[in-house]
Amino acid sequence: MPAPKPPASExxxxxxxxxxxxxxxxxxxxxxxxxxxxxxVEYARIEVQDRSITVLNANGAADVPSAALGVxxxxxxxxxxxxxxxxxxxxxxxxxxxxxxxxxxxxxGVGESRSxxxxxxxxxxxxxxxxxxxxxxxxxxxxxxxxLPDHLTLRQIRGREGARVRDIYARxxxxxxxxxxGRSYKREQWDKADPVNRAISAGNACLHGxxxxxxxxxxxxxxxxxxxxxxxxxxxxxxxxxxxxxxxxPLAFESVxxxxxxxxxxxxxxxxxxxxxxxxxxxxxxxLHDLMGTQPEADVYEDDASRPGELWDPDGEITGGINHDxxxx
Amino acid sequence: xxxxxxxxxxxxxxxxxxxxxxxxxxxxxxxHASALVRDLLWDKCVRYVYRGRCYQLFRTNNEQGFEIxxxxxxxxxxxxxxxxxxxxxxxxxxxxxxxxxxxxGSMKAQxxx
Numbered sequence: 001m002p003a004p005k006p007p008a009s010e011x012x013x014x015x016x017x018x019x020x021x022x023x024x025x026x027x028x029x030x031x032x033x034x035x036x037x038x039x040x041v042e043y044a045r046i047e048v049q050d051r052s053i054t055v056l057n058a059n060g061a062a063d064v065p066s067a068a069l070g071v072x073x074x075x076x077x078x079x080x081x082x083x084x085x086x087x088x089x090x091x092x093x094x095x096x097x098x099x100x101x102x103x104x105x106x107x108x109g110v111g112e113s114r115s116x117x118x119x120x121x122x123x124x125x126x127x128x129x130x131x132x133x134x135x136x137x138x139x140x141x142x143x144x145x146x147x148l149p150d151h152l153t154l155r156q157i158r159g160r161e162g163a164r165v166r167d168i169y170a171r172x173x174x175x176x177x178x179x180x181x182g183r184s185y186k187r188e189q190w191d192k193a194d195p196v197n198r199a200i201s202a203g204n205a206c207l208h209g210x211x212x213x214x215x216x217x218x219x220x221x222x223x224x225x226x227x228x229x230x231x232x233x234x235x236x237x238x239x240x241x242x243x244x245x246x247x248x249x250p251l252a253f254e255s256v257x258x259x260x261x262x263x264x265x266x267x268x269x270x271x272x273x274x275x276x277x278x279x280x281x282x283x284x285x286x287x288l289h290d291l292m293g294t295q296p297e298a299d300v301y302e303d304d305a306s307r308p309g310e311l312w313d314p315d316g317e318i319t320g321g322i323n324h325d326x327x328x329x
Numbered sequence: 330x331x332x333x334x335x336x337x338x339x340x341x342x343x344x345x346x347x348x349x350x351x352x353x354x355x356x357x358x359x360x361h362a363s364a365l366v367r368d369l370l371w372d373k374c375v376r377y378v379y380r381g382r383c384y385q386l387f388r389t390n391n392e393q394g395f396e397i398x399x400x401x402x403x404x405x406x407x408x409x410x411x412x413x414x415x416x417x418x419x420x421x422x423x424x425x426x427x428x429x430x431x432x433x434g435s436m437k438a439q440x441x442x
Contacts, residue, residue: 036392036393036413037392039410039413040410040411041410045426049422054422055415056422056423056426057417059406059408059417060405060406060408060417060418060419060420060423061417061418061419061420061422061423061426062408062415062416062417062418063415063416064415265411268411268412269409269411269412271411272391272392272411272412272413273391273392273412275392276390276391276392277390
């Protein structure tokens with residue numbers, strides 16, 4: 001006997017549940033540039049309850065708008081359940097584990113992109129010395145408001161960059177009245193560093209997290225850097241360095257001038273304000289596409305992330321996920 | 330744009346609020362007002378809310394695009410995560426979490442001694 005058909009009203013309900021609670025539709029997710037930048041959490045438990053991602057700590061149980069969030073930074077004392085990680089990955093939120101100082105990455109997650117088009121382009125630019133150099137030049141070009149003359153060698157450009165950063169430190173120190181003894185921190189003894197250095201490190205950590213999330217959301221690799229090279233996060237340093245000096249250094253000095261206590265939290269707060277007012281997320285995504293020479297086009301796997309990809313062929317890609325049994329004749 | 334939510338407040342306060350704002354459904358008011366008027370309305374609510382609760386949400390130029398204020402609700406707290414406002418509920422799941430933390434803490438203390 002066939003199963004009785006559910007009444008129409010019940011069927012409609014099931015259909016609507018499928019739309020809301022089926023596989024996460026990537027189109028529903030706000031694009032990285034429109035979302036919230038970061039959330040730093042420490043001494044908390046992160047779990048899923050009734051499909052919401054909840055941070056439980058001494059203050060209460062707070063639901064996190066994870067679909068709108070670019071990156072979740074997990075500090076010390078955090079516990080994450082398996083279900084929470086899956087839900088975070090589904091909503092395209094990058095998750096990074098960081099140390100107490102917020103300076104070290106322990107691990108990363110996946111972004112919204114399911115297509116490898118960006119990565120293929122990145123590899124193409126990276127592996128050809130001529131185009132590699134062009135990207136490096138464009139990266140330095142973004143840091144100088146005035147156009148860099150074409151005849152400068154890379155060595156000369158690095159010299160100018162050094163002078164630019166030194167000027168930014170000197171100006172920030174002068175404007176805030178906080179003395180500057182040079183960038184120094186002992187990686188083993190965080191508390192011994194002076195407040196300005198700690199402030200800069202905390203701000204940089206957030207910026208690294210954001211750059212990492214932007215890179216993942218564009219479908220690029222964090223390891224293939226252009227200016228930086230040799231480390232798994234080289235491209236993260238490349239992208240963060242485009243904004244680091246002009247954004248973080250003045251904020252760090254300002255925060256220390258206000259009050260030297262509780263410096264990390266206040267720098268992060270100020271940074272969030274600056275990210276909003278300077279539309280940093282939007283700029284980051286635009287600069288990334290610009291540097292890589294890719295168009296921000298629709299992700300072809302947007303509707304169905306588990307759709308099979310293409311097969312490579314010297315004459316152009318062919319359809320994957322089907323049996324090519326008849327092709328050998 | 331501004332939204333105000335009132336729970337268990339004197340009818341006169343609700344009536345008064347409807348002079349500035351539109352009541353969408355019971356206790357939910359929406360409207361637009363200058364920052365000054367918004368603050369004055371909030372002060373008025375806090376003053377006359379007695380044992381009830383009131384909430385105010387309004388557009389600001391921050392990352393979230395809005396700010397939340399609340400008064401008279403002991404079961405919730407607005408938690409500031411470095412400039413991001415989230416609502417923290419002190420509900421049953423939170424109590425269970427607290428309980429588990431306490432037990433883990435006392436177990437650790439026993440092991441240490």
